[in-house]
Amino acid sequence: xxxxxxxxxxxxxxxxxxxxxxxxxxxxxxxxxxxxxxxxxxxxxxxxxxxxxxxxxxxxxxxxxxxxxxxxxxxxxxxxxxxxxxxxxxxxxxxxxxxxxxxxxxxxxxxxxxxxxxxxxxxxxxxxxxxxxxxxx
Numbered sequence: 656x657x658x659x660x661x662x663x664x665x666x667x668x669x670x671x672x673x674x675x676x677x678x679x680x681x682x683x684x685x686x687x688x689x690x691x692x693x694x695x696x697x698x699x700x701x702x703x704x705x706x707x708x709x710x711x712x713x714x715x716x717x718x719x720x721x722x723x724x725x726x727x728x729x730x731x732x733x734x735x736x737x738x739x740x741x742x743x744x745x746x747x748x749x750x751x752x753x754x755x756x757x758x759x760x761x762x763x764x765x766x767x768x769x770x771x772x773x774x775x776x777x778x779x780x781x782x783x784x785x786x787x788x789x790x791x792x
Contacts, residue, residue: 667776690733692779
């Protein structure tokens with residue numbers, strides 16, 4: 656695995672590990688700003704396609720992940736995901752959201768490149784560009 660992929664995966668793992676109380680709500684809080692950043696690059700349809708593909712790939716490990724249609728309303732976009740997460744123990748929900756974000760960003764990076772994907776994550780999640788975990792080795 657490339658170092659740049661590993662660094663992106665580490666930041667995702669770090670963010671999902673920080674989610675405690677109200678896990679489902681907090682997890683959606685990671686997705687919403689990310690979606691806003693990505694929609695500005697690939698459009699609503701592009702985001703939805705990558706997201707649905709990510710859900711589909713992640714269901715082999717977590718079959719309970721919702722695969723319903725995306726809501727056209729931004730404030731309800733992740734309603735099915737939130738409901739799926741709420742029905743699971745926190746440890747399992749955390750592992751699922753980690754896998755889903757990793758899968759999503761892997762697909763995104765294959766389409767738009769690793770550097771732009773990391774830039775979008777930094778912008779969406781307010782990660783300082785000088786953060787050592789994001790620097791190339």
